[in-house]
Amino acid sequence: MDTVPVEAVPAGAVRAGPLTDALFDGGFEAAHRPWTEVLRREVFRYRDGLSLSERAEAAYERLREVNGAVGSVPEFVGSTTRLVALHEWLGMVDGSLTTLATIHYNLFLGSLLRLDPGKAVDPAPFIRLDDYGAVLITELGYGNNAADLETTATYRQETDDFVLHTPTAGAQKFMPNTGPAGGRKSGLVAARLIVRGQNCGVHLFFVPLRDARGPLPGIRIRPLSEIPGSSVDHALTSFDRVVLARSALLAGEHTELTAEGAFRSAVGSRRRRFLRSIQRVTTGKLCLSGAAVGGARSALAIAVRYAHHRHTFAPVGRTGVPVFAYRCHQTRLLGAVARAYAATFLLRAAVRECGRRDDGEFAEARNGTGEPGGGTGAADAAEVDVLVAAAKGWTTWQARDIVLECRERCGAQGLLSVNRIVDLITPIESTITAEGDNLVIWTKAAADMLTGRGYRPPAETGTPAESAVPAASAVPAGAAGAADRAGPAAAPTGSRRLLEVLIRHELRCLRRARERLGRPSTGPLDRWNHAVNPGLELVDAYAARRAAEAFLAAVDQVGDTATRTVLDQLFQLFALQRLAPHAGLLLADGHLSAEDVRELGPAADRISAWLAPHALTLVDAFAIPDEVLQAPIATEGFAAAYDDPAGPWREEDAG
Template sequence: MTEVVDRPTGKGPAAGISAARQRPAVQPAVDVAALGEQLLGKWAASRRQARTLAGKPELHKIEGLTHTDHRARAFGQLKYLVENNGVHRAFPVELGGADDHGGNVAGFEELVTADPSLQIKAGVQWGLFGSAVMHLGTAEHHAKWLPGIMSLEIPGCFAMTETGHGSDVASIATTATFDPDTQEFVIHTPFRAAWKDYIGNAAIDGLSAVVFAQLVTKDVNHGVHAFYVELRDPETKQFLPGIGGEDDGVKGGLNGIDNGRLHFDNVRIPRTNLLNRYGDVGADGSYTSPIASPGRRFFTMLGTLVQGRVSLDGAAVAASKIALTAAIRYAAERRQFNASSHTDEEVLLDYQRHQRRLLTRLATTYAAGFAHEQLLQKYDEVFSGAHDTDADRQDLETLAAALKPLSTWHALDTLQECREACGGAGFLIENRFASLRADLDVYVTFEGDNTVLLQLVAKRLLADYAKEFRNVDFGVMARYVVGQATGAAIHRTGLRQVAQFVADTGLAQKAAIALRDEAGQRALLTDRVQTMVADVGSALKGANRLPVEKGAALFNQHQNELIDAAQAHAELLQWEAFTEALADITDPGTKTVLTWLRDLFGLSLIEKNLAWYLMNGRLSMQRARTVGDYINRLLVKIRPHALDLVEAFGYGEDHVRAEIATGAEKARQDEARAYFRAQRASGNAPVEEKVLIARTASAARAGGN
């Protein structure tokens, strides 16, 4: 596209404030349709199908329902999804699925726009319960249970978390002890803290569950395995003998899901109910597994269920897009204060602070979206078998653990900021910010607590660092990274290992000269990750040779730095994903605007961590002062394209469903401006007191002369 005159912004002729007046007369234009196609990604067809479903009123959340009514509605909506072929993409072709793992997650995450409770309840049924049977079971299990799971004839639960052990799955206390005399496993919760807790579908709807328990046979504990356990009588919906439970009750959000607790008192199940793809018990009680290492076996079994984290990452990005679409549309219409005109008030989005609030989060949302598309492709490659080595699975697990915390925290931050940016209107439930934020609150702690996930990423970074530099003294390496004396840039795609060094031309401050340049941003962002990991690696050198308690204490002393390093690494992944996406844009105008948006994201990260760059000598004080100025200039450039950038998300009125995003505010503002314009033109407008005082003073001065 060639450059064109900027599109109308809805402002009056005299409404521009200083930032707005700095706009050039000619602006590059965004090709909204082409950008929208790019944002839909590889599984565009699945996303469109899911968005069509999510736009149906039958699936929309009805605000104000009691939790009992909301639960009943959500369960009915699951049936609607089945009837409309909305949930079976990942299941085997021979059972009516499509073996399309990437398309399945892409479609599933779009359901958050209809009702997050529906999305998560569907995730429990097919993404957790059904996937556990599919990925941890064998052909016999598939034939026996998957048809009923797919059709919703068997509503189920994913019973992993315990009251006493949340993210620490390896330490759960529920046991499954094999009895060779009866060829049965005995499922037992030995104390209250071992009850399965926060389990979706457990309070009312679940007829069966995949229960995770410590497998014990011949007096040997072989670690956590998964078992298929029937919970309730299909006719009476009452718990079967030996099984009990409680309703978790009303929650802070997601009240369409019947979360509950389950406990087992020596419940017996057939030996064949062990989902035995990765570990089996013979009739004589002997244990066998294709994976010799108990630790690797555990992580392999849990890794097959990584799609929960992948889908939450995508759903959080979708929720952020919905919030920003509503808030930016409103900000482009709502007027407040007449800062630069005696007659017209300013459009909110022309205020620099408002741009800071919304456009920086818009940039982060784009970065998170591009990173999610890479994660989704990695997920599909692993589960389709295209790239399914042990290393690929480890990379997928670490990538999901890195991105899910950032996107879910960002969604909560964005929803809150959008709520505040829309004032009192943002607090009304009809505009969805408060409702979405309540529902997404738990996303930061389920499918892996965000802080725990980042610690997993940090450990991987340390392991990669140690592997790469096994024979190099950590202290020397840390000083090398800090000094930036020499070295070649190593920028790997996918999961970036810590063994990367940023090319520099001499002093560290010289990198800041290219602050707005792609290479300069990459240098600063990458260098921070490397230095942080090297510093912690130096501090932890030899920890594995210490007594257990001393090694743990040393690690705990540096836990905060480790998690900060993991977050910096995840932010770098998002920046790299955004940068790689720019290469796929062919329209010049779109590429220019998206490059500005990428720069805004990168510079915002640098500004957020400016203290680190100053303390570590990466930026001079003088150069650091320019970061904010660069950001402000970018905001002025991006402002005229804000509406196009949210329009490219592709969400219609039936997805956004916020009254303030319908154009009603523009109609009110136009009516008000027309009223005062007509009043002034009639000559009958009352004179404002301050104007009268000014006239009187002016007349007095004239008379004195």
């Protein structure tokens, strides 16, 4: 591949501002900076030594502080962009607070305001946070198969009400935040609607759960065991023939229970009625992705800064160097920075697409009954579902890997809660499981993609024989230490070639999965088991390709040449490290040459060395104030946090 050398860019020539604009899609000032100011407040400061119950109460106290800064709560709940922005910042401060916020704003209020347009249930107490909202869907025996859950809400025509009941141990509602922390709570409870002996599908019901004295009559709430790293008051909740008014049924505009006690719905199947009821789960996937990506960015800001402050042994003749001076530290942290940028750009793309659907651009995707119709709009809406599912799994898994890398790079300091990184692990693990377990939602996405629903394979361009890997010959002539510190191929040549190989990898995954799906089988399960793992590889390849496209689109939007060059090199590092695990198959299929495969590691090293002077700028672009980051090791004088006023050195200083 013909390459154009990239000269070194002086560190001072690249500013964080243009990178921040790229990362936040030009919306930092409007949607993000306000939260950086709110989270500076004293109530959000890290406090060591709190008990579990004290930490739980602190999370609810912080939620009240957030609520006061939201402005119009209904408008806020209706904006996917603003909801995701909030979660990006909460995700780096308090994982328990993040959980409470996503439940109350997105799942509870989002569902209540959508499914109860006539306001039979007064939303005011929840808007003011006089009452907290919980959502009770998952049961002990029913998680991702919640459409089959057992809790029943039986309509009684003679009294015009419902009886909510938990019929078996497996029907207990599992892990809602219905414990005593915070005070009064009400919930949206998913239950089978039984009318005239017929199962009409799972719907949501508004149920007051507890007041200041405890659970209300007929409601049993038992705390679950502690989750390390989380202080949410998770519990098992069950119902013993709790009577609910007719207005408790939240059926939306397309389903009704007539005055004569007849059930009518324009939505055809029970499963689709359930999916309509829990539609806010899609927005929740993006919120959780935002929380995970925000947490990953904060961990990187801490680890990269610490790597520049922490000195270690040096080669003979030197007194010591920052640990970041070592290439092994650079490639790991800069590779993680590259993935964090890619995950952020993928999140932005998914939020934009979801916003287009929410704003009615895909209106033809509905046939007037709330059911998907035909035509281009339906295909576009289905693509959004696949993209959101793929992005949620990819971003949260990437975030976990990034945070674990950062924890390790900080050594023993990374194990201390005061330095914040270790406390990000459990909340990110929660994002991997909540709003649909990643493996399950990817399995559903794989099935959709393999059957042509919501997926258009990318177009194949370019010539496979052309080298995609930046070669050592691309090093600027005469540069000092050229083999280590000079750059890879410049945009657009190297980056576009790398994107082409990512596309070819995705198409190879598609062909392999389809071939496996077509193998002889003994039945539907056996047939799907042939294809499921290759299908998951397809979803992974699709998510990475969409992230790469979003990354390059952001590069193209940067006006400053030096900043654009640095961002492009970061993209190339991402792409090279992404391709490395698949090098053998790409070689076998002719998409990489033998020399390309040999060069993958050295090329990543060269880019890391070239990017190393810009590492602090790359994480400064995350725009996280020190008061929000709250990590002593992220500051140059971090040792002062451990000073002992009675230490013997104090006596020596005094003398």
